[in-house]
Amino acid sequence: MTTAMPDSFAADSVTRYRLRRRRQRRLILGVGVLTLVMVLVDISTGPGHYPLRDVLMTLVAPGDASEALRVIVWNIRLPVALMAIVVGVSLALAGAEMQTILNNPLADPFTLGISSAASVGAALAITLGVGIVPFADTLLVTGNAFLLALAASLIIWGVSRLRGVSVQTLVLMGIAIMFFFNAMLGLMQYVASAEALQQLVFWSLGSLGKASWDKVGLATLALCVTLPVFLHAGWRLTALRLGDLHAQAMGIDVARLRLRILLCCSLLAATAVAFVGTIGFVGLVGPHIARLLVGEDQRVFLPMSALSGALIMSVTSILSKTLVPGILLPIGLLTALIGLPFFVSLILRSRKEMWG
Amino acid sequence: MTLTLERLDCRLGGTPVLEGIAGLEARPGEITALVGPNGAGKSTLLKAIAGLERADGSLLLHGQELMTLSLERRARYLYYLPQELGSRAVLNVFEAVLLARRTCIHESHERALRKVQATLQALELEPLAERELGQLSGGQRQRVAIAQAVTREPSLLLLDEPTSALDLHHQLQVLDWLSRLAAQRHIIVIIAIHDLSLAARFAHHMWMLKAGRVAASGTPGDVLTHARLRDVYAIEAHIEWPDDEPPRITPLTAIHSLGR
Numbered sequence: 001m002t003t004a005m006p007d008s009f010a011a012d013s014v015t016r017y018r019l020r021r022r023r024q025r026r027l028i029l030g031v032g033v034l035t036l037v038m039v040l041v042d043i044s045t046g047p048g049h050y051p052l053r054d055v056l057m058t059l060v061a062p063g064d065a066s067e068a069l070r071v072i073v074w075n076i077r078l079p080v081a082l083m084a085i086v087v088g089v090s091l092a093l094a095g096a097e098m099q100t101i102l103n104n105p106l107a108d109p110f111t112l113g114i115s116s117a118a119s120v121g122a123a124l125a126i127t128l129g130v131g132i133v134p135f136a137d138t139l140l141v142t143g144n145a146f147l148l149a150l151a152a153s154l155i156i157w158g159v160s161r162l163r164g165v166s167v168q169t170l171v172l173m174g175i176a177i178m179f180f181f182n183a184m185l186g187l188m189q190y191v192a193s194a195e196a197l198q199q200l201v202f203w204s205l206g207s208l209g210k211a212s213w214d215k216v217g218l219a220t221l222a223l224c225v226t227l228p229v230f231l232h233a234g235w236r237l238t239a240l241r242l243g244d245l246h247a248q249a250m251g252i253d254v255a256r257l258r259l260r261i262l263l264c265c266s267l268l269a270a271t272a273v274a275f276v277g278t279i280g281f282v283g284l285v286g287p288h289i290a291r292l293l294v295g296e297d298q299r300v301f302l303p304m305s306a307l308s309g310a311l312i313m314s315v316t317s318i319l320s321k322t323l324v325p326g327i328l329l330p331i332g333l334l335t336a337l338i339g340l341p342f343f344v345s346l347i348l349r350s351r352k353e354m355w356g
Numbered sequence: 357m358t359l360t361l362e363r364l365d366c367r368l369g370g371t372p373v374l375e376g377i378a379g380l381e382a383r384p385g386e387i388t389a390l391v392g393p394n395g396a397g398k399s400t401l402l403k404a405i406a407g408l409e410r411a412d413g414s415l416l417l418h419g420q421e422l423m424t425l426s427l428e429r430r431a432r433y434l435y436y437l438p439q440e441l442g443s444r445a446v447l448n449v450f451e452a453v454l455l456a457r458r459t460c461i462h463e464s465h466e467r468a469l470r471k472v473q474a475t476l477q478a479l480e481l482e483p484l485a486e487r488e489l490g491q492l493s494g495g496q497r498q499r500v501a502i503a504q505a506v507t508r509e510p511s512l513l514l515l516d517e518p519t520s521a522l523d524l525h526h527q528l529q530v531l532d533w534l535s536r537l538a539a540q541r542h543i544i545v546i547i548a549i550h551d552l553s554l555a556a557r558f559a560h561h562m563w564m565l566k567a568g569r570v571a572a573s574g575t576p577g578d579v580l581t582h583a584r585l586r587d588v589y590a591i592e593a594h595i596e597w598p599d600d601e602p603p604r605i606t607p608l609t610a611i612h613s614l615g616r
Contacts, residue, residue: 013476013485014469017450020486235459241445242452245438246501248408250459250508251431295488296446297455 024294024304031293031307035085038314042081045321048072075213083211083275084317084331085310086219088282090272092309093223094265095283096290096302097230100237101258102160103244106171108283109269112156113177114149115280118273119203120181121148123188127196142218146270152177153266157259206277206332208317215275222271226264233257234298241296279332281340282309357418358383359405359512359544364413366397366404373400374411374568381573382544382561384511387535389559389576390548393589396565398548399439402514405546406436417512432460434512437505439520439548441497444490449481449500452489456504475507478533494521502530506537512544519549527551531558552593556580556603564588580605 044055050069058065058073065073095108102112109115121144159165159173189200202210230237236257239247244254272279286309287301293308294300313331316338320329364377374397382388390398404411405422407430415422417433447455453472461468476482479499489497498521505513515534519527531547535558538545546563549555555562556576564572564579566588572579577597585593585605594606 013450013473013482016486017454017469020448235455238445238447238455239459241447242455243438243440245408245440246504248427249406249431249436249438250456251428252459253427291446295448295451297451 021300024300027293028300028303028307031304031311035307035311035314038311038318039081039085042084042314042318043073043077045318046072046077047321047326079211079213079216080208080317081314082216083208083219084313086216086223087208087272087276087279088286088309088311088313089306090219090223090268090309091279091283091313092286092290092305093226093230093302094268094272095309096287096305097237097261098265098283099287100240100296100298101261102156102170103241104171105288106284107174108280108287109149109265109272110278110280110283111171111178112152112174113179113181114152114156114266114269115273115278116178116181116185117152118145118149118270119278120184120188121145121270122203122274123185123192123200124148126199127188127192139218142271142274145274146267148181149266149270149273150263152181153262157262160258161255203273203277204332205330206279206335207328207330208276208320209328211275219271219275222267226268229260229264230298230302233261234302237261238296238298238301277330277332279313279335281335282312286312357542358416359546360416361405362414362416364401364404364411364415366400366409366411368400368409372568373397374404377401377413377568377570379573380563380570382512382546384542384544385539386544386560387531387538387558388544388546388561388563389555390546390563390565391550391552391555391579392565392571395567396588397568398565399516400568401565402436402516402546402548405512406430406434406514408436433510434514435460435505435508435510436514437501437516437518439516441494441501441521446488446490448486448488449492449503450476450485452500453481453503453507457507460508472507475503479503479506480529495523495526498522499526499530502534509541510543513538513546515545515547517548517550519551519554527554534558552580552585552605553603556605576603586611 040056043059044050044052054065054069055073058069062070062074091109098107098109098112099105122141125141125144155177156170156174160170185200185204189197192200236247236252239250239252240254240257247254287305289308290301290304294304312335316331316334319338320331320334323329359382361377361380364374365372366374390401392398400409403409405415407422407425407427413423422430450472453475454468457468457472473482476485479502481499481503484492484496489500492500498518502515502518505515519530522530531554534545534547537543547559559576562574562576562579563570564584571588572584580595582593582595585591590612591610592608594604594608596604
């Protein structure tokens with residue numbers, strides 16, 4: 001959208017603002033296209049070595065493909081690739097908004113113990129042996145995960161409302177919550193049957209291996225519920241980064257906004273954990289990449305965070321299948337191993353002081 | 357079209373901070389200086405007017421009771437500029453000022469952009485439009501905060517020591533500009549300020565607080581007397597009101613402890 005401007009306005013602040021916005025949109029588009037390419041690579045990668053062209057043709061015209069290829073692409077690889085995207089988006093959005101509302105660069109569902117709480121919720125459903133019908137089981141595990149994630153979030157929110165509580169205290173509280181729920185998870189692993197233990201390990205390491213269309217649908221539903229809330233609160237969330245007092249002076253009910261956003265973050269973290277297990281790092285780094293690329297105006301920060309999270313998860317999904325041929329590595333381990341050096345280099349290269 | 361403080365009491369953590377504040381009035385088109393020593397309750401009074409501190413009493417703006425309005429509705433009429441500068445959000449100056457406007461005024465994006473540009477030009481901030489907040493000096497950051505306040509076009513502007521981080525040039529520039537803004541837009545501007553010479557020079561009206569109570573109110577000439585400076589600030593001062601020069605209030609000696 002180029003607007004013709006008279007020469008006298010050639011370098012005015014509005015023109016420069018528009019140029020910056022255009023650069024930001026191009027960056028978002030670029031990361032979006034890159035993510036799409038990675039999804040296609042993800043779908044073409046797997047134990048059965050099918051040519052890329054055949055896989056792509058199966059996506060476009062499934063009726064013309066062989067039965068085996070159709071099942072592999074549509075029932076196995078595509079749900080896994082899409083689950084990677086949806087979980088990446090969910091975790092990065094949750095991390096971005098938690099960092100925003102708690103004014104803390106270390107906040108994300110993993111570091112504040114919300115993922116651990118969700119894991120314990122999911123583990124409770126498994127060890128209690130509830131759920132025979134697969135779809136109902138999925139809902140129960142997610143519901144359990146959400147309830148405990150919510151409880152952890154409410155503790156953090158409650159502490160944040162106490163007068164004089166610093167952000168450091170909140171992070172310490174989050175770490176305490178994480179230790180508590182990790183201990184609970186350990187206890188359940190200790191008493192669990194061999195079969196249940198195997199499933200619990202799945203949650204603690206993180207894996208896309210159990211992705212299905214049902215789960216992709218439910219995780220997408222959680223995104224559809226929360227995303228409008230984030231978008232609607234875009235300006236207010238941006239204002240929150242100026243500090244509580246400045247945001248309140250702008251007429252923003254900071255406590256209510258924090259609670260609403262925390263509930264949404266809990267839902268996103270809970271669905272992600274219930275379906276793919278505990279995956280750290282994505283919710284932490286996705287928003288940091290976005291912040292460095294486009295800044296913190298939520299109109300661009302939010303989509304860039306989501307796409308960064310999706311890209312990280314998609315690339316990690318590909319690597320989890322290709323690093324050791326024939327073995328599907330736990331994705332939760334890989335996100336940390338691959339992403340952490342990248343994160344450190346970003347921090348070291350950036351000279352910006354982002355958090356006051 | 358005035359702000360009338362009929363009665364205001366405020367307690368923080370059980371301790372009374374403002375007691376029996378009453379009979380104060382601020383008029384549109386004028387600057388009202390809020391003065392008093394540290395701990396007198398200046399910031400708390402501004403926050404209580406803005407609805408950021410819980411207070412009891414009655415506040416009328418253009419005849420409308422403010423105390424019953426929600427924070428959001430109050431923010432449509434007034435804006436409180438905190439003393440503390442905001443954290444270092446990764447936003448540039450233009451985005452930060454646009455943010456302040458968009459959280460208050462519903463209008464076309466194009467109009468918002470032009471209004472922000474006009475505000476930046478008026479405060480000589482346009483060359484810094486692309487600079488990120490974290491890269492600004494304290495004084496520049498303060499001017500951006502003032503731009504954020506002004507761009508919301510409030511009827512009542514509450515500024516908590518807006519010149520404390522500014523150099524002499526920008527102190528005069530900002531106060532002169534606020535004075536013209538108040539007159540042109542016919543808005544009420546209340547400034548908490550420590551520099552009594554600047555307050556006397558730019559304010560039409562003055563409220564002086566001492567230990568959470570009103571010590572005096574009126575024109576600067578009425579309020580700033582030797583006896584009152586001795587009583588409220590515990591200082592001996594040299595006070596000059598030359599006809600052709602700005603007033604000068606020069607502190608000479610501290611005479612005893614303020615006791616608070």
